[in-house]
Amino acid sequence: MSAISDLKSLTRRQRNVVIASFLGWTLDAFDFFILIFVLKYVAQEFGTDITSVTIAITLTLAMRPIGALIFGYVAERFGRRPTLMANILAYAVLEFASGFAPTLAVLIVLRALFGIAMGGEWGVGAALTMESIPPKMRGLISGILQAGYPAGYLIASLVFFLLFPVIGWRGMFMLGALPALLVLYIRSNVEESPVFLARRQHKLELSRIWTILRQHALLFIYAVLLMTAFNFFSHGTEDLYPTFLEVQRRLSTDTVGIIAIVYNIGAILGGITFGIFSEKIGRRRAIVIAALLALPLIPLWVYSATPLLLATGAFLMQFAVQGAWGAIPAHLNELSPEELRSTFPGLAYQLGNLIAAANATMQAGLAERYDNDYAFALAIFVAAVAILVALLAGFGVEAKGVAFGNAPENRASE
Known part of the structure; x- marks a missing residue:
């Protein structure tokens, strides 16, 4: 279908x-x-x-x-x-x-x-x-x-x-x-939510959140690490890319704006495409393929000679990056303990985002060390993070298709 x-x-x-x-x-x-x-x-x-x-x-x-x-x-x-x-x-x-x-x-x-x-x-x-x-x-x-x-x-x-x-x-x-x-x-x-309505008589106490998180401490730590890598992946390809285009490639503001529109369209299409693939081949495989797809795109993304080729590279890069992200809402919700599905995925995501907030500073510092070579900083950083995302997802856990409402002990599988 x-x-x-x-x-x-x-x-x-x-x-x-x-x-x-x-x-x-x-x-x-x-x-x-x-x-x-x-x-x-x-x-x-x-x-x-x-x-x-x-x-x-x-x-x-x-x-x-x-x-x-x-x-x-x-x-x-x-x-x-x-x-x-x-x-x-x-x-x-x-x-x-x-x-x-x-x-x-x-x-x-x-x-x-x-x-x-x-x-x-x-x-x-x-x-x-x-x-x-x-x-x-x-x-x-x-x-x-x-x-x-x-x-x-x-x-x-x-x-x-x-x-x-x-x-x-x-x-x-x-x-x-x-x-x-x-x-x-x-x-x-x-x-x-029908799942919430089915158990609304069981009011969750605040202290219960910490109990559940402790019971699933290793899973939560894994989720935070995965989301940290993911946020470095997305911010690493977004935060300083306009600066790279303006400062190193000396493109006009209008040209940079057009390229931004192009790569955001790529991001939207990538997320939907790999979301669909994740239902057919599994969340982890979809993430690994999308993350590794970013690697051969790096030269086109930052070392192309013309704005048209840079825009093409940016479109494809965001297709891959946000393609990996496309499986995440389903993946984290399926891994989540039953009682914390509104809390566990969002908290893991936002803690990972907090840790990755230093991304722009790290990339800018790397560029400055190499005579303001933003292309090198972006390339080496994203290559390392793409591999990290693939490793964490590939060797992690998955619960694709789990029936919500089941016992949390049966949720994660290799």
Whole structure:
């Protein structure tokens, strides 16, 4: 059955859940990337340098694990649906408020709070979706959900290109309030997870979270290590690539923007494609193939002589990188202990993201050591991380197709 036929086979309730969770992650990413595009202009208005403004980005990343834990626990106790609505409303309000920040200090505080809200969305939305669809659909839907992140990046680039000259950086943040409308859609069209409803009489106490995590300590450590490698993989191909194009290849801002649009399209297609493959060949095999596919693409990605070839390399690289990511929502939810499906995947993901937050600094430092050779820094770093992702996934565990609701002891298999 084709992907389109598979999607058509979903019930209306299931399709509504997928749409809501995809849009929730897409708009969350859109709100995050707005600041990436307006760093220079924020610094100019507050009379400071760009480095000072980037503190807001660092704190956003640092606070995401806190959000994963808080919103994950609330979702385990009170339900995925109301928690997702509260989560989306929180990040939309904080994004809107950022547009009114009177000082840089206030903006930094608002972005830190935004990080808490952003950290909760992925885990809660993925759990709601994976618990609501048939097991055979997890691979495809996993790829679609993960494609929401590059889709958010793509929307932010288009909005910046089309509207920034008119509305400025404050207007960009105010547009970030639009996700609040998604709450109305969820309230009217999305039902609670059937898995949660089946065990809602068993209220999860906070102390129970730590007990379960201790019982599954090795699995949790493995998941965090895997997500650390994955976040180095994605950030390692995204964070400094525009800088490489501008500084080392001396391309114009417009050309860099077009290349960014091209590689985000590649990322979306890669996530969906390998999500589908993961249902046929397994999560680990799909991840290993996608990660290793990145290796031969490195010369085209950073050593091409023309913008067209660089764009081609960037498209293919993100197809591979986000292809590996395409299996992750399903993979982590299937590995998760039954009682912590809103908490375990999101917390592992965000802790890995926190550890990998040093990526840009590490790559920039490596480039400076070799006379600002960003191409070399990107190439050597991504080659090492791609191999690490393949090794961790290939020699890790998998629970593809597990029936949610089973005893956690039977969840992981080689």
